[in-house]
Amino acid sequence: xxxxLRALLPAALLLAVALPAAAGGVxxxxxxxxxxxxxxxxxxxxxxPRKLQSLLGEILATExxxxxxxxxxxxxxxxxxxxxxxxxxxxxxxxxxxxxPLDPAxxxxxxxxxxxxxxxxxxxxxxxxxxxxxxxxxxxxEYPDARLDDSEAAIDASTQQAxxxxxxxxxxxxxxxxxxxxxxxxxxxxxxxxxxxxxRPDKPYRxxxxxxxxxxxxxxxxxxxxxTTLDRDAATADGDERVxxxxxxxxxxxxxxxxxxxxxxxxxxxxxEFNYQTPNLARQAWELDSGLRFEQKRQIxxxxxxxxxxxxxxxxxxxxxxxxxxxxxxxxxxxxxxAQTVQQRGSVEQRLSLHxxxxxxxxxxxxxxxxxxxxxxxxxxxxxxxxxxxPRDGTVLQGQVGGGAxxxxxxxxFVRLHARFQHYLSFGRHDTLAxxxxxGYTLADSRLRIPQDYLFRTGGTGSVxxxxxxSLGIKEGTATVGxxxxxxxxxxxxxxxxxxxxIATFIDAGDAVDQxxxxxLAVGVGLGxxxxxxxxxxxxxxxxxxxxxxxHLHFSLAIPF
Numbered sequence: 001x002x003x004x005l006r007a008l009l010p011a012a013l014l015l016a017v018a019l020p021a022a023a024g025g026v027x028x029x030x031x032x033x034x035x036x037x038x039x040x041x042x043x044x045x046x047x048x049p050r051k052l053q054s055l056l057g058e059i060l061a062t063e064x065x066x067x068x069x070x071x072x073x074x075x076x077x078x079x080x081x082x083x084x085x086x087x088x089x090x091x092x093x094x095x096x097x098x099x100x101p102l103d104p105a106x107x108x109x110x111x112x113x114x115x116x117x118x119x120x121x122x123x124x125x126x127x128x129x130x131x132x133x134x135x136x137x138x139x140x141x142e143y144p145d146a147r148l149d150d151s152e153a154a155i156d157a158s159t160q161q162a163x164x165x166x167x168x169x170x171x172x173x174x175x176x177x178x179x180x181x182x183x184x185x186x187x188x189x190x191x192x193x194x195x196x197x198x199x200r201p202d203k204p205y206r207x208x209x210x211x212x213x214x215x216x217x218x219x220x221x222x223x224x225x226x227x228t229t230l231d232r233d234a235a236t237a238d239g240d241e242r243v244x245x246x247x248x249x250x251x252x253x254x255x256x257x258x259x260x261x262x263x264x265x266x267x268x269x270x271x272x273e274f275n276y277q278t279p280n281l282a283r284q285a286w287e288l289d290s291g292l293r294f295e296q297k298r299q300i301x302x303x304x305x306x307x308x309x310x311x312x313x314x315x316x317x318x319x320x321x322x323x324x325x326x327x328x329x330x331x332x333x334x335x336x337x338x339a340q341t342v343q344q345r346g347s348v349e350q351r352l353s354l355h356x357x358x359x360x361x362x363x364x365x366x367x368x369x370x371x372x373x374x375x376x377x378x379x380x381x382x383x384x385x386x387x388x389x390x391p392r393d394g395t396v397l398q399g400q401v402g403g404g405a406x407x408x409x410x411x412x413x414f415v416r417l418h419a420r421f422q423h424y425l426s427f428g429r430h431d432t433l434a435x436x437x438x439x440g441y442t443l444a445d446s447r448l449r450i451p452q453d454y455l456f457r458t459g460g461t462g463s464v465x466x467x468x469x470x471s472l473g474i475k476e477g478t479a480t481v482g483x484x485x486x487x488x489x490x491x492x493x494x495x496x497x498x499x500x501x502x503i504a505t506f507i508d509a510g511d512a513v514d515q516x517x518x519x520x521l522a523v524g525v526g527l528g529x530x531x532x533x534x535x536x537x538x539x540x541x542x543x544x545x546x547x548x549x550x551x552h553l554h555f556s557l558a559i560p561f
Contacts, residue, residue: 026052030083037063038083049079056083062124064089066157089122092161098134100170101240102143110134122162127153131166138170140207144230145171174205174230175238177245185252187222191285192248194308195220199246205230210246217250221279221287221306225251255280266554267460267469268327269296281305297469298325314343328471329364329479332452351379356409359451365477371451374409375416377402381561385424389536389559392426396560402454403443414444416454418486422560430496434558438463438510440486447474447484447514455482456512459522461554463488464510466524466545468552473512483514487521494530502530504539522547530558 026042028035038056049072060068067086072079096114098107115130116122131151138146150167176199181189195216198209210228217226227249235244257277264270275291290303304319320337338355354376362368378401385394399419404410420438427433440456447455457480460469473480488510496502506528509521526543536559544551 026079026081028081028083030081030085034060034065034083034085052079052081060085064122064162066155067160087160089155089157089160089162091116091118091120091122091164092156092159093163094118095163095165096134096168097166098138098168098170099149100143100146100168101173102170110137113137116164122153122155127164134166134168138168142173142204142206143170144174144205144207144232147171172237173241174232174235175241175243176201176203176205176209177234177236177243179248180231180245181248181250183250183252186255186280186283187252187285191222191308192217192250194310197313202243205244213246213248217248221277222253222285223250224253253279264555265295265461266552266556267462268298271295297327298323300324312343314341316341327469327480328457328473329477330452330481331362331364332359333361334359334451334453347382347384349381349383351377351381353377353379357451357453359453361452361481363476363479363481366479369449370411371449372409372411373404373414373451373454375402375404375454377416383560385560390532391424391560392432393424395424396422398561404450404454411449412444412446414442414450414454416440416442420561432494432496434490434492434494436488436490436492438486438488442484444484447482452482455484456486457482458486458488458510458512460552461541461556464490464508464522464524464545465506465526465541465543465554466508466550466552467522467548472510472522474514483512485514485516485519486510486512487519496530500532502532502537504528504530504541506541506543508543528554535559 028038028042030038038059041055041059043052049070053070056070057068060066065085066089069084069086071082073082074080094114094117096111098110115133116126120126131148135146135148147169148166149169150165152165154163154165156162178201179189179193179196179199181192184192196213197216198212203209210230214226214228217223229247229249231245231247232242235242255278257275259275260273261275262270262272271293273291273293275289277287277289279285279287281288285308287306288303289306291301293300300321300323302319302321304317306315306317309315316339318337318339322335323333325332334357336355336357338353340351340353343350354374356374357372359371360368361371379398380400381396381398383394383396385391385396397419398421401415401417403415405413418438418440421436423435425433425435442450442455444450457470457473458464459467459472464472471480474483475481488508490506490508492504492506494502494504504527506526508524511519511521513519523546524543525546526541528539528541531538536557539554539556539558541554541556542551543554
């Protein structure tokens with residue numbers, strides 16, 4: 001019986017199609033759950049009652065009903081089928097054994113976790129899933145040779161009881177040997193070893209370790225594809241255990257990548273850009289990312305070099321840039337270079353940097369000012385969200401501190417503090433509430449001769465919608481420049497209409513000032529559309545600014561910082 005049930009559904013569909021036609025259809029009368037189960041397999045035209053009874057009986061057997069009672073009544077409307085499924089078969093006994101050199105505690109835990117215990121209804125799908133669950137857990141942890149040697153579900157239709165018997169063989173326990181990398185051309189094997197944080201010689205085999213190494217390598221700029229496997233054919237015996245190497249097969253990305261692009265931003269206008277990347281600068285596996293970007297309100301040239309991670313999982317980089325902007329009546333020209341190190345510690349990302357920049361700013365209606373600063377900075381980001389590209393639940397927190405001193409190549413003494421957070425709450429399957437806040441303070445005698453990067457302006461996409469980009473700040477002449485204090489807050493409710501499209505309503509508030517007594521939060525409210533793109537939810541918002549009584553259109557990629 002059980003072997004016949006394995007191929008039941010395809011056979012049922014074929015039988016339903018093959019039933020000979022009769023005068024009318026089949027009208028089933030049965031409990032609702034049984035009717036829902038059988039309805040898709042009823043033929044449009046009544047055929048042979050014997051074939052129909054056999055078909056429906058086998059379908060019911062997959063749900064544990066082995067003693068159904070059928071009665072066929074024919075009339076002018078077709079075939080009437082009152083059906084009593086009878087009592088459902090229950091699991092009466094389970095005989096489960098796992099042979100092999102398995103730790104007794106592990107064996108007991110696997111048997112205790114059997115998913116179809118005594119007293120449960122027998123269903124074919126549950127029986128198949130429970131068998132596979134034990135095998136999958138053995139295969140995933142330490143026993144990749146595990147197998148299911150025998151299984152049987154003995155059904156006693158007269159007593160509506162099922163007796164289950166299963167015999168597994170664990171096979172030997174496996175430990176890791178060394179790494180063997182296949183497919184390298186431009187890079188040494190040591191590069192792969194730098195990203196290996198999960199596989200160590202003599203550590204017990206875990207399927208998740210191989211997946212972690214594969215994911216880490218795919219995320220690098222060096223490899224287009226990665227496959228990690230346990231080479232059991234090359235395993236050596238160590239008592240009852242086996243030691244096997246890990247084979248890493250890679251396909252390298254092209255040595256050079258050139259890209260051109262065009263787009264538009266509600267903050268900085270239309271843009272065109274050119275980008276050149278190579279993951280093997282100077283044949284040292286240094287990643288170079290460089291480019292030119294021309295926007296209506298900003299133009300920038302940059303080059304960054306990223307080194308592979310060191311033994312402490314830190315990734316170091318250096319970079320240079322030149323930028324010109326013309327935003328809210330403030331023209332700036334700045335040149336900067338710096339070095340940075342990034343380290344992931346659990347759920348906390350740490351960034352330590354040292355930047356030097358030279359900035360010339362020309363506010364409309366005021367005198368030009370040149371500012372220089374050498375700034376050490378530390379930033380920590382803590383993330384705990386369910387999906388980094390499309391979060392529905394969780395929190396992201398970020399804090400940073402940096403500063404400059406006249407005694408160390410800066411034109412002004414200052415300390416800059418900045419913090420922000422995002423919090424997501426889901427309400428059912430279709431609604432999400434996103435809360436966002438940001439505060440900043442630059443401690444200094446004066447904001448003069450401090451580069452704009454270390455002061456605060458707000459307004460626009462990602463801050464206070466309903467206002468132009470960086471339009472909220474300090475007036476210097478007719479231009480808007482950065483102040484020493486910042487505060488913003490936002491609440492946004494999104495209702496998803498289906499798996500791709502949603503609508504949002506929001507309220508934002510914020511301001512940037514030079515003294516706390518001058519703070520006067522600008523409020524923006526609006527509606528928006530959301531589309532779940534492969535890169536994350538894309539938003540289009542129409543917002544009304546209460547302070548200036550203007551309406552602004554904003555575009556955004558709504559993912560956490």
